[in-house]
Amino acid sequence: VPSREAEVRVMFWSYLAVVAAGLAFLLVVSLRNG
Amino acid sequence: VTDVRRFVRESSLSLFFGAIFLAALVGQAVAGWKQFNAEQLADGFGRLTLPQYLVSSDFAVDVAENWQSEYLQFTLYILMTVWLLQKGSPESKELDKAGRESDEDQKVGRYADADSPAWARTGGWRTGIFSTSLVLVMASIFMASWAVQSIAGWAAFNETRLEHLQDPVAWGAYLLNADFWSRTLQNWQSEFLAVGSMAVFSIYLRQRGSPESKPVGEPHSSTGVEG
Numbered sequence: 001v002p003s004r005e006a007e008v009r010v011m012f013w014s015y016l017a018v019v020a021a022g023l024a025f026l027l028v029v030s031l032r033n034g
Numbered sequence: 035v036t037d038v039r040r041f042v043r044e045s046s047l048s049l050f051f052g053a054i055f056l057a058a059l060v061g062q063a064v065a066g067w068k069q070f071n072a073e074q075l076a077d078g079f080g081r082l083t084l085p086q087y088l089v090s091s092d093f094a095v096d097v098a099e100n101w102q103s104e105y106l107q108f109t110l111y112i113l114m115t116v117w118l119l120q121k122g123s124p125e126s127k128e129l130d131k132a133g134r135e136s137d138e139d140q141k142v143g144r145y146a147d148a149d150s151p152a153w154a155r156t157g158g159w160r161t162g163i164f165s166t167s168l169v170l171v172m173a174s175i176f177m178a179s180w181a182v183q184s185i186a187g188w189a190a191f192n193e194t195r196l197e198h199l200q201d202p203v204a205w206g207a208y209l210l211n212a213d214f215w216s217r218t219l220q221n222w223q224s225e226f227l228a229v230g231s232m233a234v235f236s237i238y239l240r241q242r243g244s245p246e247s248k249p250v251g252e253p254h255s256s257t258g259v260e261g
Binding site: 004014015027029030031034 | 048089098188
């Protein structure tokens, strides 16, 4: 079922987005303080 | 409503860990902030508000040093279990399966199924990349978080030095400093011990129903059998 595949894709990209956003935030914060 | 229920059930593992990650991060932020202010007070320096602490290098280095070690742990585990074995462990492959295995075993190229991912079938660089994409992404996150730890740790280290009227050190010098390696290795040692423990304990111990364990009645000698 296509809609259920989409749900799984959303979970995959959500996790990747959280990690990427977290790393980007931490990098900006440390460069600003560095 | 039934759609939402079904979604929650079919994604419960990811939702649960996402939720406790956020809860633990909030807890770390609040506890870290209070601890930071207590130390500032003891040293005779000013306090930070919570939003100020959240954009401080002290919070950043604490988060990053734990991230890097977790992603290193899984990167190494995914990679080393390709070649390395543990007789009796469900975490290990069967003893005659060490290595990258044949295209047929891995359903690659002409051995791909009708519903195999396109990049498994196509061959060439796409199949090469796709065949190691999990390690590529996990290793990239490890290296990025370790780099962030080095920068945030350097900034936090220099703040402490300035408070003690000492000269700041350059980033390159911080990479050789005991502070960087103490933060790094204290996290690595615990990850490596836990991973080794899981591989070994699961030879003789069981958790009924868990895919990380052998089935309860599976012999201790069975290798590479998951529940």
